[in-house]
Amino acid sequence: MNTFSLRIYEADDTFLIGEAEMVIVPTPDGEYGVMAHHENMVVSVAPGELKYRLAGQELKYAFVASGMMRIEDNDVLILTEAAEHPEEIDMVRVRRKEAEAKEAMLQKKSIKDYYLAQATLIRSINRMRVKNDAGR
Amino acid sequence: MANVSDTKSRIVSVENTHKITNAMYLISSTKLQKAKQNLNKTRPFFQMMENEIKRIFQTETDVRSRYFYPETGRKPAETYAYLVITADKGLAGSYNYNVIKQAALEMEKHKKVKLYVVGEYGRRYYYKHNIPIEHSFLYTAQNPTMHRAREIAHILLTEYDAGRVDEIRVIYSDMENELNSTVKRMNLLPFERKPFLTPEDERSGRDVHYQFYPSVTEVINNIIPAYISGFIYGALVDSFSAEQNARMTAMDSANKNAQEILGNLRLQYNRVRQSAITREITEISAGAKAQKNARKGGR
Incomplete structure (x- = not known):
């Protein structure tokens, strides 16, 4: 190939x-x-x-x-x-980050915090996806 | 002449200070090693990113984005944001002073300035001198991480996107080599085409044509935040290295100074001790002689 x-x-x-x-x-x-x-x-x-x-x-x-x-x-x-790499992704840490980001988005302290939390959430979700896909 | 116990206690105190400066020297040198490694790791990304932006300019001449200066009809900027990177602590020779001096020089030129200060030393300096800074901007200069750089970039970009600042500049220290570091200013946003394009670039390499997916503007707007946080990370690491280097030099001269003072003090201590012994011997022998004479006379 x-x-x-x-x-x-x-x-x-x-x-x-x-x-x-x-x-x-x-x-x-x-x-x-x-x-x-x-x-x-x-x-x-x-x-x-x-x-x-x-x-x-x-x-x-x-x-x-x-x-x-x-x-x-x-x-x-x-x-x-x-x-x-998937093996570098620490699920515990990512889950915690995800929870924190969701929490921060709910509180909506400020626009800045909201966008930061949103970006963190997107990264967390994708890290978990990679980990899950690699484990299949 | 000072007495023995005074000199002795001074020697002990200088010795203790010497121990501390020596320890700080060693700590700085290990931190410097680590920072240097980090700096080398980020370099390839950074150079390539610059290269790619340059290439995009070469192929697409009419890129329109809020991150670029328009080629014509440029509005004079009103508010300037300055990201000033200082250390958390002093005891680093003229490191902090140089940064603050350069920042003051730059800021004189503008009417409206927003100050974003990294590092406790700089923050305290501006508090003391009643120069307004962004108070919620609290970042330490210690052990720079990508995460922190991303947050800083995010704050600056938000301000920029909202139109609250028109230009973003960074003042940081660049460690050129072990002996030299200079304070540098970088105009971060908006991008000027010039620093990215040298005359030879414009002539050569034009034949490569790229397709852009989804679109040029999309690509550029997507990589700019990465470029900005990458640059800020580089500046943080570079400044941190320069700080450690400055501290090493300062501590090294403090060590040398301490050794010199200790040498003088020990000499003085020995002299004082010797003269005290001599005096005691003189007193004893004089006393003995007087006793002898008295006994002779009594007989």
């Missing part, structure tokens, strides 16, 4: 560098899949579940926060604020 080079960087670390057969990123309009020799493109990435298959391996999941993906001459670069 044809492959392309895939690099994923998060703001405070390098997440993944390798040869991949396929990658599916979450975008504001749904999922967007990329295979080898895709046309040159820049795609907006929304917080959600990223799926990728490295050469000769099975499909893997990861959590990504918002960012972008650039495809150029069979080279795919994903830049995101945060990315996590």
Whole structure:
């Protein structure tokens, strides 16, 4: 199967560098899949579940926060604020965060707190999704 | 001349101070190591992000977004937001002073300024000098995390989106190398095209054409928050490294100074002790002589 080079960087670390057969990123309009020799493109990435298959391996999941993906001459670069492997996701912590975010949204202390809580909630829900999907 | 016990107690107190400065030196050096590692880890993301924004500018000349300066018909900005990064503590040589001085220089130029201060030292300074700052903005400079950077970015972006501030600038310290760090100013928002585009860039690389999904504006509006929080994280880590470095230098000179003072004090202590012994011997021998003479005379 044809492959392309895939690099994923998060703001405070390098997440993944390798040869991949396929990658599916979450975008504001749904999922967007990329295979080898895709046309040159820049795609907006929304917080959600990223799926990728490295050469000769099975499909893997990861959590990504918002960012972008650039495809150029069979080279795919994903830049995101945060990315996590399912095994790095601590369900206890995520659940607590989710509860906190929901609580904060109910209280609606201020618009700022509300949006922050909303963003945290979206990240928490997606982290849990990634964890569940990977465990299947 | 000071007496023996006075000198002795001064030696003990200098020794204790020396212990503290030495410990602070060691703590700073380990913190610096850690901060440096973090800095190196964030660099690739940051450089690539800058690169990508540059490329988007190259391919799409008429990007319209509230995050960019329009090419023509630019309105003069009214309110400037400054994010000033200081340390939590003093004892770091001129580190805090340099940042505050630079901030004061910059702020003089504008009529309306909103101050967002990171670090306890800076906050206290502005309180004391009755310079209004955003009070609810309470962030420490210790151990910067991505989470904190994201929150700060969020606060600044909310203000920007609501139109309460027109420009966002950051004043932070950049550690150039072990000996030097400089205070830098970065115009965070809105973006100017120029720093991203050098003349060679504009000529070369034009042939690569991208499709954008869902749209250019969507892509840009989505990556800007990530870029901003990434930049703020970088600035926090950079400043933290510079702070630790400044503290190391300050503590190193304090150590050297303490050693010098200790040397002088020990010398003085020995002299005082020696003269006291000499005096006692003189007194005893003089006393003995007098006794002897008295006994001789009595016979």
